[in-house]
Every structure is written in C-alpha cells, then in structure tokens.
Amino acid sequence: MAIRWGLCGAGKISHDFSVALKTLPAEDHQIAAIASRSSDRAKEFAKKHSIPKVYGSYEELARDPDIDIVYLGVLHTEHWKVGLLFLQAGKNVLCEKPFAMNSRQVKDLVEAARKTNVFLMEAIWSRCFPVHAEVRKLLAEEAVGEVKLVKAYFGSPQLHIPCSVEKELGGGALLDIGVYCLQFVLMVFNGERPESVQASGVLLDSGVDESVVVVMKFSRKRMALCAFSIAARFSNDAVISGTKGSIRVLGPMHCPTTLVLNDKKTEYPLPEPCLPLNFTNSTGLRYEAEEVRQCLLKGLKESPRMPLADSVLLTEIMDEIRKQVGVVFSQDRK
Structure with missing residues (x-):
C-alpha cells in the first residue's frame, strides 16, 4: 500500500x-x-x-x-x-x-x-543519500583508521534571496546551509556532543550571519572544522581524515553523488527529473521519502539515520554558535 x-x-x-x-x-x-x-x-x-x-x-x-x-x-x-x-x-x-x-x-x-x-x-x-550510507559503512569498518579531523565547507552566494538575509524570515548562513556541515560532523562522530565549540563570524546589516567558521573539539583528541557563507562560493566538499587515509565527499556535500576513498572514486548517479528543479540534485529527496516509508512500515517513531537526539544536539550547537557570533532571533526571547 x-x-x-x-x-x-x-x-x-x-x-x-x-x-x-x-x-x-x-x-x-x-x-x-x-x-x-x-x-x-x-x-x-x-x-x-x-x-x-x-x-x-x-x-x-x-x-x-x-x-x-x-x-x-x-x-x-x-x-x-x-x-x-x-x-x-x-x-x-x-x-x-x-x-x-x-x-x-x-x-x-x-x-x-x-x-x-x-x-x-x-x-x-543528506543523511539518506547513498554516499552518506557508504561513509557510515566505511567508518564502521575503520577504512581510514581512527578519524582525527572532519572538515565541511558550504558557501553559496545568495544575498539576493530574501529568506536567506532577512531576520524575520529566519535568514543567515547557519540555519540555511551551515546546518549541513554540522550534521555531517555529528554523523561522523555518531551524535557525540563536542567538548567545545568555538565560532567566529561576520553579520549582515540585517543582523543575521553572512559567513561563519566553527571549530569543534571532540573526545580522544578529535577535531572538526566547518565554514559556511551566503556571500561566497566554496568548494562545498567534506573531508574525513584518519590515521590511515581519507574519505572525501565531493561537492555538493549536502546532496552528493561522488565519494573518494583515498584515490578511489565512486559515482552514485541520480534519476532525471520530469520537471525543472529549483535546487541542486533535488531528485535526491527521493531517498528521505523512502527512508520515511521504511520507518512507517516498521512502526518506528523516528529515523535511525536522523534520530531526534541528533536534531536536538544539532540545534543546541547552532544556539551556541549564534550566541558566540551575536545572532538573536525574536523566537529566542519567548
């Protein structure tokens, strides 16, 4: 059915x-x-x-x-x-x-x-894409040894888009695209809470963040570096560096079709759309739709790929970043 x-x-x-x-x-x-x-x-x-x-x-x-x-x-x-x-x-x-x-x-x-x-x-x-599933599998197999550093970059010039820049519409780089970098780090580190979060950023006149750099320290001397911007175009890739090699998710890292394990590249092509799309690789939304279907068929109340605890931690980290960078929304005062 x-x-x-x-x-x-x-x-x-x-x-x-x-x-x-x-x-x-x-x-x-x-x-x-x-x-x-x-x-x-x-x-x-x-x-x-x-x-x-x-x-x-x-x-x-x-x-x-x-x-x-x-x-x-x-x-x-x-x-x-x-x-x-x-x-x-x-x-x-x-x-x-x-x-x-x-x-x-x-x-x-x-x-x-x-x-x-x-x-x-x-x-x-992102969590439902085949590339992310392969990343989780490689990490479970310790394919690159012990992970020491995770880097994730997302920069997309969108200062012309009202909902990206206006505070009343929930704008800013963090909520719109930075969330993808942070969720990637949390996925690699299995939803572990970082020991420390340090953020530095620049704001637009509207009071939302234009560009932000975040450094996170995790247990066992592991680090993460994220950079995101709505003013500049970045490479938009993510790299997991371990003691025995690296995994690279080629851009666009938030909806990827290419994975590189050391020097071995694997492609995961997407189906063609029947109508023009608004966003990059959007037919990949099919993966989260199917994940939802599988969860409902099994009677699950949340997805093991994006558990609610990860969503809570992700938002707590974003709250801390906003606090350090100086972005306050009206919703924070209620």
Missing part, C-alpha cells in the same frame, strides 16, 4: 519534493493532498503535480484522515507552530530543516511527537 503524503506549503522545496516522489514507484508513494494559505497557489500546485485534494488552510490538512504523513515545506520561522499543529492532530511529520529556530522549539516538537506517539523526522536529506 502506498504512503499517502500531504504537502504543507506550495513553495519551491515542495515542488522539488513532488518531482522527486515521481522517481519512486507509484504503488509506494502518492501525494494525496496539498495545503497552502493561498488557495490559488494550492490549486495551481495541485494542477501541475496532479494532486487530487487541495486545501486553503493547514488546519484542513491536519483534519484529513486519509494522510499518512505530512511534509512540512514552509518557512523556517513557521516550523514550530505549524509542526505542533500537525503533531497535536496525531499526524506523522517530516519537517524541512532547520527543524525550528532554536533548541527550545525543537524540544517542543519532539515532546509533542512523543505525546501523540507519531513519527517525526527533521528532513536532513
């Missing part, structure tokens, strides 16, 4: 997610409904993606008994409020990253999911 998806939000990421779902078997995944606060946008979206049900409010989607899981593709600033709406209505939720604006909000979402006994996952799609 197909997993019946309800899409919340008719923006660019929901479009790409819909296109990605079409690369999977129709008997496994179906988009049953789309909800947007603008009924016109929802209708237009439904027409483009052949979605049978259209809702002009999120509340209507939350009440639909024929939805197995809601994909939350709204603005960062909306994740907490809208996430709670669906979780309290007893709906399983896949919420786009960043999970929420701070760790307090993330803990609220986790608590709500546990209270209503539903599935909840932060949509860190």
